[in-house]
Amino acid sequence: MPFWATYVFLYLPIVVLVLMSFNSGKSVYTYEGFSLKWYGELAGDERIREGLVNTLIVAAGSTVIATVLGTLLAVGLARHTRSKLLDALALMPAVLPDLVLAIGLLVFYGMIQMTLGLHSVILAHGLFSMAFVAAVVRTRLTNADTSLEEASRDLGAGPVSTFMRITLPQLLPGIVAGALLAFTLSLDEFVIAFFTVGNSDQTLPIVIYSMIRFGVTPKINALAAILLLVSFTAVIAGQRLTKIGETRAQD
Template sequence: MRRSKLLYVPFWATYAFLYLPIVVLVVMSFNSGDSAYTFEGLSLKWYGELVQDERVLEGAVNTLIVATGSTVIATVLGTLLAVGLARHTRSKALDAVSLMPAVLPDLVLAIGLLVFYGMIQLTLGLYSVVLAHAVFSMAFVAAVVRTRLSGADTSLEEASRDLGAGPVATFMKITLPQLMPGIVAGALLAFTLSLDEFVIAFFTIGNTEQTLPIVIYSMIRFGVTPKINALAAILLLVSFTAVIAGQRLTKIGESRAQD
C-alpha cells in the first residue's frame, strides 16, 4: 500500500518546530553585527569575546567542576542502585522511589533540597550544587544501567559464584564489565544534564559562585546578544556530542551482548 506524502507533513513540521530555533541560534552566533536579530555577515568575533570574558570563563570552570563531581557521585551510586534493585531487592515501590528525582519538577526538587540544606545547616556553595545534581542525575544513571542489566547474561555470574568467587569479585570481574557501556552512557547523560541545569543550581548555590547557566540568565536579563548566542551554541555542541556518544556506546554494548 502506497503511503500518501501528506503523512510526512506533520512529521517534518514537528522537526522544524523543534530544531529551527536551534539552527537560527547557531547561525546568529556567527553574526558580525551587534544585533541578535539582524544578520549582517559571518564573523567569529563573538567567540573570541567569550574567551576574554572572565565572568563567562569562571562560570564555565564552576560548571565543569559541578558536572564532573556530580557525574562521578551519580554514576557510582546510580550503578549500585540499579544492581541492587535488579539483583537483590526487587520491589515496585522502591523502583518508583528511585525514579522520583527524575520525574519530580525541578522547582519542587530544588526547594526540597534547599530546605534540607537549611535543616542540616549546610553552607551553600559549589559542593551543595554537586550533591544536588548528583541526586537529580542518579535516577537517570540507574535507569540506563538497569536497561543494560536486563540484557546481561546472568549465567556468567552464576558460574562465577559456583566456582567459589565472592559477591565482590563476581561484581568486579563479571557484572561490571558487562555493564560498562551502560555505565559510560549513563555518566555522559548525567554530565550533560548537570552541564545545562539551571533551576536546581540557582536554588542551591551560594552568593559567591555562579555556574554557566546562571551567568547566561543574568546576561539575558539585559537582552540577548550574539555573545549569548555563541555561548549557547558551544553548550549545544557539548550536549549533542555527549548524547550521541552515549547512544553510540549503548548500541555497541547491545550488539556485543547479542554476539
C-alpha cells in the same frame, strides 16, 4: 500537516540563533555581515569562563557520585530485592519536578546550616543523576544473562567478587552510557543549581540566565552556538558508543 514541519519547528530557531552569532552588527535582529568578533568577546569574558569552570567541576563531581551509587543501586535492586517500593524510591528524583527537589534541598541545607556553594550543587546533582544512571544500568541488567553470575556463585565466589569479575565487565557499556547521561544532565541543569548554589559561585546556566535577563546580545548567540556544537557532538558520540556496546553484548 507534513512530516518535516515538526523538524522545521524544532530546528528553525536553532538555525537562526547560530546564524546571528556570526553577525558583525550589535543586534541579533538584523544581519549586517559575517564576523567572528562575538566569539572573541566570549573568550575574553571572565564571568563566562568562571561559570564554565564551575559547571565542569559540578558535572565531574556529581557524575562520580551518581555513577558509583547509581550502579550499585541498580545491581542491588535487580539482584538483591524485589521491593517495588525501593524501585519507586530510586526513580523518584527523576520523576519529581526539579523545582520541588530544589526547594526541598534548599530547606534541608538551611536546616543543617550548610554554607551553600558548588559542593551543595554537586550533592544535589548527584541525587537526580543517580536516578538516571540507576535506570540506564538497570535496563542492561534485566537484559543481561544471569547464568554467568550464577555459575560464579556456584563455584564459591562471594557477591562482591562476582560483582567485580562478572557483573561489572558486562555492565560497562551501560555504566559509561549512564555516566555520559549524568554528565550532560548536570552541564545543562539550571533550576536545582539556581536554588542550591548560594551567592558566591555561579554555574554556566546561571550565568546564561542572568545574561538573558539583562538583554539579548550576539554574545549569547555565540555561546549558544558553541554549546550546541558540544552537546550535539556528545549525543552523537553517545549514540555510537551505545551501538558499539550493543553489538559487543550480542557477540
